Amino acid sequence: MTAWSAVVPSRDELHEAKRVALLREAASAFTRKGFHAASLDDIAQKLGVTKAALYHYFPSKHALLRECFARALEVGFQGLARARAQGGSGREKLNNTLRFYLHEMIDELSCCVVLTEENALLPDDYVDLLKVRDRFERALRDLIREGIADGSIVPCDPKLAVFTILGAIHWVSKWFNQSGAWSADAVSTALTDLLDRMVSATPVAALPTDIRTAT
Amino acid sequence: MTAWSAVVPSRDELHEAKRVALLREAASAFTRKGFHAASLDDIAQKLGVTKAALYHYFPSKHALLRECFARALEVGFQGLARARAQGGSGREKLNNTLRFYLHEMIDELSCCVVLTEENALLPDDYVDLLKVRDRFERALRDLIREGIADGSIVPCDPKLAVFTILGAIHWVSKWFNQSGAWSADAVSTALTDLLDRMVSATPVAALPTDIRTAT
Numbered sequence: 001m002t003a004w005s006a007v008v009p010s011r012d013e014l015h016e017a018k019r020v021a022l023l024r025e026a027a028s029a030f031t032r033k034g035f036h037a038a039s040l041d042d043i044a045q046k047l048g049v050t051k052a053a054l055y056h057y058f059p060s061k062h063a064l065l066r067e068c069f070a071r072a073l074e075v076g077f078q079g080l081a082r083a084r085a086q087g088g089s090g091r092e093k094l095n096n097t098l099r100f101y102l103h104e105m106i107d108e109l110s111c112c113v114v115l116t117e118e119n120a121l122l123p124d125d126y127v128d129l130l131k132v133r134d135r136f137e138r139a140l141r142d143l144i145r146e147g148i149a150d151g152s153i154v155p156c157d158p159k160l161a162v163f164t165i166l167g168a169i170h171w172v173s174k175w176f177n178q179s180g181a182w183s184a185d186a187v188s189t190a191l192t193d194l195l196d197r198m199v200s201a202t203p204v205a206a207l208p209t210d211i212r213t214a215t
Numbered sequence: 216m217t218a219w220s221a222v223v224p225s226r227d228e229l230h231e232a233k234r235v236a237l238l239r240e241a242a243s244a245f246t247r248k249g250f251h252a253a254s255l256d257d258i259a260q261k262l263g264v265t266k267a268a269l270y271h272y273f274p275s276k277h278a279l280l281r282e283c284f285a286r287a288l289e290v291g292f293q294g295l296a297r298a299r300a301q302g303g304s305g306r307e308k309l310n311n312t313l314r315f316y317l318h319e320m321i322d323e324l325s326c327c328v329v330l331t332e333e334n335a336l337l338p339d340d341y342v343d344l345l346k347v348r349d350r351f352e353r354a355l356r357d358l359i360r361e362g363i364a365d366g367s368i369v370p371c372d373p374k375l376a377v378f379t380i381l382g383a384i385h386w387v388s389k390w391f392n393q394s395g396a397w398s399a400d401a402v403s404t405a406l407t408d409l410l411d412r413m414v415s416a417t418p419v420a421a422l423p424t425d426i427r428t429a430t
Contacts, residue, residue, distance in 0.1 A: 033334060034334025034335060036251050036334075036335070037334060117249075118389075119248060119249025119250075119251075119252060120249060120251070148424075154412070154418075154419075154420065154421060154422060155421040155422060155424050156409065156421075156422040156423070156424060157405065157422070157423060157424055157425055157426045160402075160405055160406065160409065160426055161409065163383075163386065163387075163390050164383040164386075164406060164409050164410070165383075166386065167382050167383040167384070167385065167386025167387070167389070168378075168379040168380075168382040168383045168386075169382070170382065170386065171378065171379075171381065171382025171383075171385065171386065172378075172382070174333075174382070175378050187375075190372065190375055191375065191379060194371065194375065194376065194379050194413055195379070195413070197369070197412070197413050197414075197418070198409055198410070198412050198413035199412075203369075203412070203418045204369075205369065206369055206370040206371075207369060207370060207371040207372070208371070208372060209363075209370050209371060209372055210372055211372045211375055
């Protein structure tokens with residue numbers, strides 16, 4: 001059993017892998033067409049599965065949307081945990097969190113435009129999402145306060161700074177093109193550097209003028 | 216006739232005033248509920264008019280949405296024209312444009328969350344909108360290039376900088392609360408100052424730590 005399990009994914013692992021593939025495809029469809037226009041048929045077809053198979057993982061289109069939001073926030077909290085473990089100043093922790101969040105959102109979640117589709121969530125899902133998102137935003141504000149206190153971040157209004165940062169980040173889904181000239185790596189690094197310049201106590205004197213050649 | 220026209224609005228002026236009131240209410244409803252969930256009945260009721268009266272101004276909900284987008288871009292171009300007329304460095308023109316755009320979006324267009332509802336536009340409207348929006352984005356990139364050339368803006372990738380700026384600005388519709396502690400004036404000034412720090416060649420050493428008391 002041990003030998004097999006090392007090379008053959010377990011049932012749980014297979015289930016999770018399929019679930020993530022589905023989520024990714026759903027996020028991509030919602031991004032391209034918007035939640036209301038995207039159909040489960042399209043998503044099933046893209047993955048080469050039946051709609052019935054799809055229902056096995058997610059009972060409804062709304063459940064898929066809720067999971068996209070949940071996954072995005074999960075990635076955000078992962079970024080926070082990693083940044084805290086890496087340590088450094090408030091500014092470094094903020095940058096490490098944002099870079100990770102951006103990269104995973106672009107790469108894994110097909111940019112997750114769904115983050116701009118919160119109106120399409122069911123009311124209960126929306127309330128649940130708000131609680132988790134507020135927790136994420138508060139954690140980011142705390143990093144800014146930490147940075148102001150340790151001198152790495154310029155004095156500023158932490159609430160406004162976090163709104164601004166998250167707006168810039170979530171907007172990526174509106175313009176990022178998976179088959180375009182900018183890679184997920186290039187965008188997550190360059191955008192983090194731009195936002196860092198906004199709040200850093202020691203803003204750099206120059207940024208890359210063409211991010212295609214920056215990373 | 217001349218005497219009357221000085222004190223009594225003309226038919227055209229009345230028509231335009233009603234049209235703007237309607238647009239404003241529609242933008243607000245789309246903001247709160249999302250395009251798909253907002254109903255023309257709600258909008259008509261809020262304004263105390265019949266749905267038939269509403270159709271006199273806009274033939275459909277989609278026409279209203281298209282007009283919200285068109286109006287937002289119109290405001291953007293107005294900001295650009297004013298900033299160009301005021302003159303100054305590329306950075307000053309950029310800041311003047313953004314401050315005006317933000318202020319009008321928040322104040323006149325109830326934040327215009329519709330800018331995040333572009334998926335709900337009819338295909339032809341979307342194509343038309345993209346052309347005008349591209350023109351606006353190109354004009355902003357030109358201001359950044361002008362600023363880099365005249366030394367007022369830090370060397371950076373103008374395309375990424377404009378995406379970042381517009382993301383932060385359009386995201387305001389997600390968090391701004393008309394009855395909250397932050398005024399349209401405070402937000403448009405403070406957010407412009409934050410974004411200015413991101414690209415300014417001479418970034419300020421401190422920003423207001425509480426924007427309620429900043430303006």
